[in-house]
Amino acid sequence: MPELIRLAPWLALIGAAGLVVGIVALIFGLLSLAAARRLRRRLDHLLRGGQATDVETLLHEQWQALREAQGGVASAAARLDGVEAIQRHSLQRVGVVRYNAFPGAGAELSFSVALLDASDDGVVITGLYGREETRIYAKPVASGASRYPLSEEERAAIGAAIDSKHEVHAV
Numbered sequence: 001m002p003e004l005i006r007l008a009p010w011l012a013l014i015g016a017a018g019l020v021v022g023i024v025a026l027i028f029g030l031l032s033l034a035a036a037r038r039l040r041r042r043l044d045h046l047l048r049g050g051q052a053t054d055v056e057t058l059l060h061e062q063w064q065a066l067r068e069a070q071g072g073v074a075s076a077a078a079r080l081d082g083v084e085a086i087q088r089h090s091l092q093r094v095g096v097v098r099y100n101a102f103p104g105a106g107a108e109l110s111f112s113v114a115l116l117d118a119s120d121d122g123v124v125i126t127g128l129y130g131r132e133e134t135r136i137y138a139k140p141v142a143s144g145a146s147r148y149p150l151s152e153e154e155r156a157a158i159g160a161a162i163d164s165k166h167e168v169h170a171v
Helices: 002-046 055-087 152-164
Strands: 095-099 110-116 122-129 133-142 169-170
Touching: 002 055, 055 095, 095 152, 122 152
Parallel strands: 095 169
Antiparallel strands: 095 110, 110 122, 122 133
């Protein structure tokens, strides 16, 4: 028995150390449990939006959605290429010149209008206003020039259209 009395302080110290280790382990266990609950809530929140019941299914669904979106983007890009091809041949540039074609006819009622696409192809329309009559002419334009003789005003309208870059100018 005397030997037990000599070991008693050591046994008390070992018991106290074991108690401290146990309390620390309990605290870590409670913290881990709280972290696991937070993680589970986040996972439940993530899975709630779709049909998935686990992360693997969710990732598979997202991968398929991404592939469908890529197909949609490719389709939209192809359609955009088609629209851009059409747009290059649409009316993009306009130039207007107003002037008096005949002496005594005021208010600059005669005009030349150039309507061109991105390649400077199109038409120049000229209206000549006189007191007795009005005449209108149209001449084709290819690459900013016409195979028909152009008046100074028609050349000015074509030049204004080429310089306009999508804006309407009056010279």
